[in-house]
Amino acid sequence: MGFFDAFKLSRLKEGLAKTRENLFGKISRLVKGRTKIDEEFLEELEQILISADVGVPTTLKIVEAISARAKKERYTSEQELDAMLRDEIQKLMRDAREVTVVDFDAQLPKKPYVIMIVGVNGVGKTTSIGKMAHNYKSAGKKVLIAAADTFRAAATEQLEIWAERAGVPIVSQGQGVDPSAVVFDAVSSAIAKDVDVVLVDTAGRLHNKTHLMEELAKIKRVMKKKLPDAPNEVLLVLDGSTGQNALNQAKEFTKAVDVTGLILTKLDGTAKGGVVIAISNELNIPVKYIGVGEKIDDLQLFNRQKFVEALFE
Amino acid sequence: MFESLSDKLDSALKKLSGQARINEVNVGNALRDIKRALLDADVNYAVTKNFIEQVRKKALGAEVIKSVSPSQMIVKIVFDELKEMMGGEQVDLNLKTNRIPAVIMVAGLQGAGKTTFVAKLALHLKKRGRNPLLIAADVYRPAAIDQLKTLGAQIEVPVFAIEEKDAIKTAKQGIEYAKQNARDIAIIDTAGRLQIDEEMMQEAETLKKMFNPEEILFVVDAMIGQEAVNTAKTFNERLDFDGVVLTKMDGDTRGGAALSIKTVVNKPIKFVSSGEKVDDLDIFYPDRMAQRILGMGDIVSFVERAQERLDLKKSEELQKKLLQNEFDLNDFYAQIQEIKKMGSLQSLVSMIPGMSKMIPADQINEKEMKRVEAIISSMTKEERRNPDVINGSRRARIAKGSGTSVQEVNSLLKQFAEMKKMMKSLTKLDKAGRRITADNIPIERLAARR
Structure with a gap:
């Protein structure tokens, strides 16, 4: 093998590495070889964003911002365009760290710290609670779960299994009782037993059902009677494959119980959950966690940068 | 005034x-609005683009009736087209068989509402004089079996389950149980699965191969976004299902997924499910769905009224x-x-x-x-x-x-x-x-x- 062969081989490797990089994400493919932002680029960007469920208004906003900025700044390299794209999208999303304690092992500002979990049917509320309980417990906190989904058949049983897996106690009164009563009991018990974190599971409800939204508001009111600061957080769970309806969900749940953060679930498939950009931007609600599987440790802190990267994958 | x-x-x-006819000039703006409406309703991007192109061709040259503008007329044309695409004839469950029991299998993503739906379906069939058996083959989600048992008790339909966490065994013994107990329809509730979860997709394929269901229904949450296409496509490739069920239709989603799925797999939508009560099962009305997706039903009825009066x-x-x-x-x-x-x-x-x-x-x-x-x-x-x-x-x-x-x-x-x-x-x-x-x-x- 001569000198030139070795040379070629290294070139080949280099080439392969480049290909790999290219395949890494649509974002780099999108900006690859671009010397100017043209119609084709903007249309491709639009398609990627809409296909990730970002929604038309937010997509147009991003596309316009990019084309305006490109006109002003005259980017010169792919890297700059790449950075510009990420920057513009990330800018629309609020960072959860600005508003709340994110890490499970961090000191919580109140004790007991009550987190209420809400959402429409089938988004993964109970599973998310199981995972959160596990994480708080692993971080050395004393956790209590309140089984306030007293409506759905076997919801309590499902939650009990998760509580057992996480090794945390649960307050439940079975199917059909008033959920507010369960929560009142749970909060009282948490105060008595010096619990750090109370996780309140609520029944799934469609946001356009007024009486059910009122029931949720009532749970919150009753909780406050025992603990004026509670709930310290209200997390809305959104299914990652949900489309633009998620925006309505966020609006209505916020109206009823003042949502403070989002949990975006089922991101282990190919769904992108882009609609949270619109939610974060319009309602100023940050994403706190993402769910990426059915195992107990499949809950991650939300990372804006990674999220934006995944949008383009 | x-x-x-x-x-x-x-x-x-x-x-x-x-401007008595629709031409290149007046079609442009209207189609842009319609494209936007479809995307807002979560119709898939590619599906929307194709659909708009088709409509453009169809609409060109169409006569505009008096008292409405060309754009209003185009909305009407789009509506009619949508209705036709979603429609065709109402397709019944495929249960004309001598086999006892006839087997119905449902599949779909997690949280789509399969378990609630199978209970509704069992009640629906029971009301029509059948003797269904529910088979609890979702052995993965905690308490899924309990949920089905509770629902089964509510509608007074027996539920078959075994201790062992094996979906295939459960289905096999369940069907056997149905045969011996004069149950003429066995409905298999399967676990929710992601279409990219190879192991779980294989399980579904095995269920199909072993029991050869008369009817496989793909259950999908009406709120699903752009992902509807990927999901429906893969499930169809693996299972070649017979019909689609749209759930959670009592929400305020526009349900564009219905159009995406229909376009991509061309399988009939057999039921829509709304509400958590077990009797809330509806047959599918293409015109209602078309109006819902388009979200411009007002214009449609305006044009119709103008035509009439x-x-x-x-x-x-x-x-x-x-x-x-x-x-x-x-x-x-x-x-x-x-x-x-x-x-x-x-x-x-x-x-x-x-x-x-x-x-x-x-x-x-x-x-x-x-x-x-x-x-x-x-x-x-x-x-x-x-x-x-x-x-x-x-x-x-x-x-x-x-x-x-x-x-x-x-x-x-x-x-x-x-x-x-x-x-x-x-x-x-x-x-x-x-x-x-x-x-x-x-x-x-x-x-x-x-």
């Missing part, structure tokens, strides 16, 4: 400027008069009667997007409409034909006759004069060779001049 008449004027002017001959006469600038209060009065036929002013205005922005609801006054009618009714024929003859004493008489004041009579006459001026300027513009279409009619500029 004069603004609401501008619609009628629009259509007249559209005739004048040769407006007197075409009268419209034509009016257009002629407009052209010759002979429009008088008699015609105006006739116009009011025509519009009244189509329902209340408020509902008419609210039906036309953009219109309600131009005329806030609190400014539409049905009473004022009546007052205008009364004033005109109190005029003589001569006065209506030539308002210039209405002097002070005539005004006082008209006011008395209509139970209004001289000021109100004055203001009506003034507005009418303005309107005539406006129409004159429009016809002038037209003669000068400027294109005036229903879309570019300078309403705002004209309104500002008033």
